[in-house]
Amino acid sequence: MARFLSPETFRTATEDLSLLPFNFERTGANQYLVANMVGDFIRLTEDELSRLVDLRVRPGDGLYEKAYAAHLVSGANQKAQRQLLAARLRSRMSFLQQSTPLHIFVVTLRCEHSCPYCQVSRQSTDRSRFDMSEETAMRALDIAFASPTSRIKIEFQGGEPLLNFPLIRKIVAAAKQRSGKKLDFVIASNLALLDDAVLEFCKENNVLLSTSLDGPADLHNKNRPRPGANSHELAVAGIRRAREVLGPDWVGALMTTTEASLDRVDEIIDEYLQLGLDGIFLRPLSPFGFAIKTKQFAKYDAQKWLAFYERGLRRVLEINRQGTPFREFYATLLLTRMLSDRPIGYVDLRSPAGAGLGALVYNYDGSVFASDEGRMLAETGDDAFRLGHVERDSYNSLILSDKLIGAISSSLTQCAPECSTCVYESHCGADPVYHHATQGDALGIKPLSAFCARQKGIMGLLLDILENSPEDAAILRRWAAA
Amino acid sequence: MTLPLYGTASQSAGFSSDKARSVLRLRSVDSAAERHVADFALARTPADIRRAIEADWPSILVVSDGSTDLPGQFTGQLVAVSPKYDYLADGDVIGFDHVSRKFRTLYRRNSAHNSFLVTERCNNYCLMCSQPPKDVDDRWILSEIKESLPLVDPATRGLTFTGGETLSDWEDFIAVLKECRDWLPETAIQVLTNGRAFADSRIVDAWKEIGHPNLMAAIPVYSAVDHVHDHVVQAKGAFDETILGILKLKDRGQRVEIRVVLHALTAPIIEDTGRWLARNVPFVDHVALMGLENTGFAIANDAMLWMDPVDYGDGLARAVDYLSAAGINVSVYNLPKCVLPKSVWPHALQSISDWKNGFVEECDGCDEKNACSGFFTTGRPRFSRGIRAITS
Numbered sequence: 001m002a003r004f005l006s007p008e009t010f011r012t013a014t015e016d017l018s019l020l021p022f023n024f025e026r027t028g029a030n031q032y033l034v035a036n037m038v039g040d041f042i043r044l045t046e047d048e049l050s051r052l053v054d055l056r057v058r059p060g061d062g063l064y065e066k067a068y069a070a071h072l073v074s075g076a077n078q079k080a081q082r083q084l085l086a087a088r089l090r091s092r093m094s095f096l097q098q099s100t101p102l103h104i105f106v107v108t109l110r111c112e113h114s115c116p117y118c119q120v121s122r123q124s125t126d127r128s129r130f131d132m133s134e135e136t137a138m139r140a141l142d143i144a145f146a147s148p149t150s151r152i153k154i155e156f157q158g159g160e161p162l163l164n165f166p167l168i169r170k171i172v173a174a175a176k177q178r179s180g181k182k183l184d185f186v187i188a189s190n191l192a193l194l195d196d197a198v199l200e201f202c203k204e205n206n207v208l209l210s211t212s213l214d215g216p217a218d219l220h221n222k223n224r225p226r227p228g229a230n231s232h233e234l235a236v237a238g239i240r241r242a243r244e245v246l247g248p249d250w251v252g253a254l255m256t257t258t259e260a261s262l263d264r265v266d267e268i269i270d271e272y273l274q275l276g277l278d279g280i281f282l283r284p285l286s287p288f289g290f291a292i293k294t295k296q297f298a299k300y301d302a303q304k305w306l307a308f309y310e311r312g313l314r315r316v317l318e319i320n321r322q323g324t325p326f327r328e329f330y331a332t333l334l335l336t337r338m339l340s341d342r343p344i345g346y347v348d349l350r351s352p353a354g355a356g357l358g359a360l361v362y363n364y365d366g367s368v369f370a371s372d373e374g375r376m377l378a379e380t381g382d383d384a385f386r387l388g389h390v391e392r393d394s395y396n397s398l399i400l401s402d403k404l405i406g407a408i409s410s411s412l413t414q415c416a417p418e419c420s421t422c423v424y425e426s427h428c429g430a431d432p433v434y435h436h437a438t439q440g441d442a443l444g445i446k447p448l449s450a451f452c453a454r455q456k457g458i459m460g461l462l463l464d465i466l467e468n469s470p471e472d473a474a475i476l477r478r479w480a481a482a
Numbered sequence: 483m484t485l486p487l488y489g490t491a492s493q494s495a496g497f498s499s500d501k502a503r504s505v506l507r508l509r510s511v512d513s514a515a516e517r518h519v520a521d522f523a524l525a526r527t528p529a530d531i532r533r534a535i536e537a538d539w540p541s542i543l544v545v546s547d548g549s550t551d552l553p554g555q556f557t558g559q560l561v562a563v564s565p566k567y568d569y570l571a572d573g574d575v576i577g578f579d580h581v582s583r584k585f586r587t588l589y590r591r592n593s594a595h596n597s598f599l600v601t602e603r604c605n606n607y608c609l610m611c612s613q614p615p616k617d618v619d620d621r622w623i624l625s626e627i628k629e630s631l632p633l634v635d636p637a638t639r640g641l642t643f644t645g646g647e648t649l650s651d652w653e654d655f656i657a658v659l660k661e662c663r664d665w666l667p668e669t670a671i672q673v674l675t676n677g678r679a680f681a682d683s684r685i686v687d688a689w690k691e692i693g694h695p696n697l698m699a700a701i702p703v704y705s706a707v708d709h710v711h712d713h714v715v716q717a718k719g720a721f722d723e724t725i726l727g728i729l730k731l732k733d734r735g736q737r738v739e740i741r742v743v744l745h746a747l748t749a750p751i752i753e754d755t756g757r758w759l760a761r762n763v764p765f766v767d768h769v770a771l772m773g774l775e776n777t778g779f780a781i782a783n784d785a786m787l788w789m790d791p792v793d794y795g796d797g798l799a800r801a802v803d804y805l806s807a808a809g810i811n812v813s814v815y816n817l818p819k820c821v822l823p824k825s826v827w828p829h830a831l832q833s834i835s836d837w838k839n840g841f842v843e844e845c846d847g848c849d850e851k852n853a854c855s856g857f858f859t860t861g862r863p864r865f866s867r868g869i870r871a872i873t874s
């Protein structure tokens with residue numbers, strides 16, 4: 001019919017097109033991975049990428065359609081795509097509206113465990129030296145309540161925080177007496193000292209328990225020695241008991257990977273599965289516990305860890321395929337960022353960094369740190385992330401301290417070398433403490449960074465599964481779903 | 483199968499000439515409800531008429547063949563229509579033109595699918611439009627709707643406004659929606675619009691000001707790519723305005739449904755469109771993926787548009803997967819279950835308006851018939867080669 005116009009009529013002339021920002025990386029002889037401003041990925045051939053960069057595209061040629069739908073190209077006079085990108089970016093970054101939602105109280109440095117990967121515990125019975133005082137705790141609460149966010153999480157750490165349980169009681173009671181903020185409480189404990197009084201307290205005050213479970217008994221007990229060599233037995237009994245009394249959602253477990261773990265990921269996962277836990281967080285080896293040797297060692301380490309991670313992830317997917325819902329939580333975190341625009345302010349994976357802005361750590365002696373790892377560095381004599389002291393500082397003086405502003409502003413992935421042009425930038429984060437610890441510089445040289453190698457490795461793995469294994473991809477997409 | 487919603491009265495009397503048309507509401511002769519000046523007793527037999535006169539009804543609508551003789555003492559208003567319209571019932575509202583005696587059924591109280599046509603004017607010219615636009619001055623329709631709203635049962639669950647482009651005269655139409663807020667606050671109000679008007683902040687602000695507790699703008703998006711959408715709606719720049727409009731509505735917390743009509747230009751790319759919607763606008767309140775109603779322009783463009791649904795079922799299923807995974811409420815309209823992959827069934831709704839919904843002979847032996855959309859009986863229905871009775 002003549003009165004209808006042909007498809008050609010509606011195509012924008014090439015000279016009226018303009019590029020939108022994007023990053024890319026070569027992933028094969030003739031293949032590039034391309035990410036738009038908010039981290040949506042597409043693959044382009046080398047020829048397609050060159051044509052796109054030169055704007056040698058025109059509507060109807062197939063490449064235009066691919067690039068337009070991915071927000072790589074737009075009409076110069078169009079507004080919708082730019083507004084869409086702005087809205088999505090605003091959503092992704094809106095975690096910034098909640099400044100310092102996490103406050104870690106190191107109520108004691110004493111511990112009855114003597115884990116070699118821990119740099120912070122003291123097996124001292126000297127309460128006066130290594131326990132937080134009530135006065136220090138109340139000053140720390142003042143600071144926590146001065147943070148602008150409407151909801152704060154108070155996490156008790158150690159040492160073994162249950163060794164100073166009376167102070168936990170006092171802090172929880174005092175926090176609840178203050179008004180104006182919603183409160184969450186977590187005790188990070190090895191559960192060896194869990195008793196009915198603690199459980200009752202947790203139930204009454206909605207306190208979450210977070211514990212360590214490194215795998216099967218021999219591995220766990222090797223990683224986590226204590227008198228009696230029964231750490232595993234006590235942790236498992238504690239998890240069971242806490243699930244019973246508090247409910248399954250009120251106790252979580254975290255594993256730490258050591259060299260002894262590297263060949264045993266299936267057994268580690270099965271341990272979590274048998275306990276009825278709904279997932280596992282396969283965490284990297286920490287550079288703070290293990291001696292930081294050479295930069296090359298760190299890289300080699302990352303490769304070994306990635307192999308461990310991939311074996312673990314594939315085992316977790318297998319468990320899901322067999323009908324049991326079970327998640328790997330680090331993948332879940334990354335997938336949520338890769339497949340949605342929900343704001344994820346996970347402290348170790350955001351830019352601006354989570355140091356200080358995401359969490360503050362109040363040490364037993366009143367020193368305030370920008371992160372838990374910053375506290376560990378201080379134990380080895382490095383005060384780079386010691387922001388101040390509860391007696392002399394306020395929330396503002398800590399957050400606006402030169403140390404914190406320096407570390408955060410110099411590590412922004414949005415403008416750092418290697419990061420700003422990285423195809424994975426939208427889903428990654430700045431880790432100034434890690435890079436300071438491993439390279440003596442908050443920004444760091446990313447090709448030498450095991451953090452960077454791990455991030456790229458996992459995201460590459462997840463993309464590969466999403467693109468090439470439909471059944472597993474469906475499982476991964478479920479993890480990312482709201 | 484299709485209900486006749488408009489026609490010409492066989493007889494009328496008692497209408498003044500200083501007003502061109504009236505809106506009438508039908509009432510049972512024995513209705514005890516408070517009488518409105520627009521109420522007409524609904525009579526089907528001479529006995530009904532007698533009782534209506536005895537009950538002092540000043541206005542009577544008669545459904546009957548042959549001419550209606552009224553007693554000489556009756557001096558009120560009379561409309562007589564043929565038994566073709568015997569579906570008319572208590573609470574229904576019709577619009578009546580005094581001179582031509584033409585009438586249209588505007589609202590049926592017992593139907594779940596009431597819609598008001600707002601205008602026939604449109605700034606799009608969609609290739610498959612079921613209601614081809616006309617460039618005429620039809621602003622009288624909005625006055626008729628305003629007159630109708632107080633007559634609509636406030637317990638009505640849903641009401642749709644359609645066009646044309648409903649926002650063609652946006653100020654007047656928004657005034658109508660404010661009447662809906664006042665008269666029908668319990669009713670879910672759905673407005674079909676191409677959404678382009680919302681690119682204008684004044685209009686989207688006015689929309690927000692309405693403050694109806696359950697108002698939804700239903701807006702079509704046919705592709706993730708500008709020129710593909712613009713070609714389907716035959717308007718350059720439409721995609722940009724429509725997407726901008728959706729963003730502005732959601733930015734102001736307004737409810738939005740996205741509609742994708744499936745045909746040979748949109749169905750082969752539905753997986754891409756679904757993925758794009760899931761990724762870019764997961765905050766919309768509903769996405770409806772809809773089979774084509776083969777009427778209006780769709781018939782003229784049949785060669786360009788017809789695609790058998792069984793040939794796009796797999797892409798449709800993947801689109802539904804993407805949308806569901808993003809947490810979006812997604813429905814499939816106007817497609818019978820037998821042509822859809824089973825994974826889509828939970829999303830497939832009985833969506834076709836009751837007055838134009840039908841089944842074919844094959845459906846008699848189907849286990850799913852009661853939970854199936856069936857077919858449009860309007861226009862020139864085209865049937866998929868996949869139609870078959872589903873039996874366990």
